[in-house]
Amino acid sequence: MSFDVQRVDSVTVIDVKGQLIVGNRQELKQRVLDELEGGARRFLVDFAGTGYIDSSGLGVLVSLSKKIREQGGELRLANLNEDLRTLFELTKLDTLFHIANNRDEALTSF
Amino acid sequence: MDVEPDWFAMAGNLTLELPTDLRTIEIVVESMIERGRNIGFNPDRLRLNLRVGLTEALTNAMLYGNCKDPDKRVRILAQFSPHEINIVVTDEGHGFDPVGVPDPTTPANIRRARGRGIFMIRQLMDHVEYNARGNAVTMKLINGPGGPIAHAS
Numbered sequence: 001m002s003f004d005v006q007r008v009d010s011v012t013v014i015d016v017k018g019q020l021i022v023g024n025r026q027e028l029k030q031r032v033l034d035e036l037e038g039g040a041r042r043f044l045v046d047f048a049g050t051g052y053i054d055s056s057g058l059g060v061l062v063s064l065s066k067k068i069r070e071q072g073g074e075l076r077l078a079n080l081n082e083d084l085r086t087l088f089e090l091t092k093l094d095t096l097f098h099i100a101n102n103r104d105e106a107l108t109s110f
Numbered sequence: 111m112d113v114e115p116d117w118f119a120m121a122g123n124l125t126l127e128l129p130t131d132l133r134t135i136e137i138v139v140e141s142m143i144e145r146g147r148n149i150g151f152n153p154d155r156l157r158l159n160l161r162v163g164l165t166e167a168l169t170n171a172m173l174y175g176n177c178k179d180p181d182k183r184v185r186i187l188a189q190f191s192p193h194e195i196n197i198v199v200t201d202e203g204h205g206f207d208p209v210g211v212p213d214p215t216t217p218a219n220i221r222r223a224r225g226r227g228i229f230m231i232r233q234l235m236d237h238v239e240y241n242a243r244g245n246a247v248t249m250k251l252i253n254g255p256g257g258p259i260a261h262a263s
Contacts, residue, residue, distance in 0.1 A: 017138055019136060020164065021135070021136060022132050022135065022169045023132040023133050023135065023136065052161060053163075054162075054165050054166065054227075055166055055169070055224075055226040055227040056227075057168060058226055059222075059223040059226065060222050061221070062221060062223050063223040065199075065200055066170070066221060078123075083157060083158045087162070087230070088156065089205065090230065090233050090234075091214060091215060091220075091226055091229070091230065092215040093220070095220070096220060096221070110253070
């Protein structure tokens with residue numbers, strides 16, 4: 001797994017490439033927390049390049065969402081593939097996150 | 111003339127012993143998915159159901175069963191056939207009570223960072239069973255067309 005971080009207007013966009021799983025979830029978590037510490041408040045995680053997220057990866061997203069909300073910010077998700085959408089629906093996390101079909105949709109609705 | 115692959119000849123049993131090392135999980139899971147493809151298993155069921163079942167079972171075995179102890183091992187017994195895949199994942203821990211695992215989708219639990227792995231296994235594998243000690247999980251995935259969601263048992 002690797003990820004790119006960029007600013008698009010006021011939104012910090014994180015592109016996750018590869019699988020977000022137990023062995024690498026802490027890297028993403030720490031990077032987002034660093035950005036939060038640096039003042040960023042609006043976050044978008046783009047999963048266009050992500051094939052799979054395991055329960056640990058889902059847990060990191062839940063944890064980050066809470067921490068960001070506590071600072072008055074918001075974490076949104078975009079570009080979930082069919083399998084990932086299924087996992088979010090199964091776990092009902094689709095009710096917890098704002099999930100956009102694509103990056104533009106997510107950015108314009110912030 | 112087209113020759114139908116001999117799926118049964120490509121099926122069989124597989125045993126693996128892994129160190130408690132989270133980095134091995136992705137490699138093993140991909141290898142199992144490839145093995146399933148080679149015997150003609152529905153790729154949708156491999157890509158989602160088998161991946162979830164095996165990834166979560168191995169994660170639980172290493173994190174909570176073996177408590178990340180690198181000296182402890184995780185054993186996998188897998189039986190592949192064109193009709194079904196059976197996998198047993200055993201750790202060296204003290205075991206746990208699977209009945210006591212809370213539903214992570216309830217309003218009280220949905221904001222918790224942990225506790226979704228066993229739920230996901232039960233939702234996506236056709237049969238899930240733990241041994242009495244609670245340190246071995248047996249999972250069955252049945253082949254077939256249709257959507258990726260199995261009927262949880």
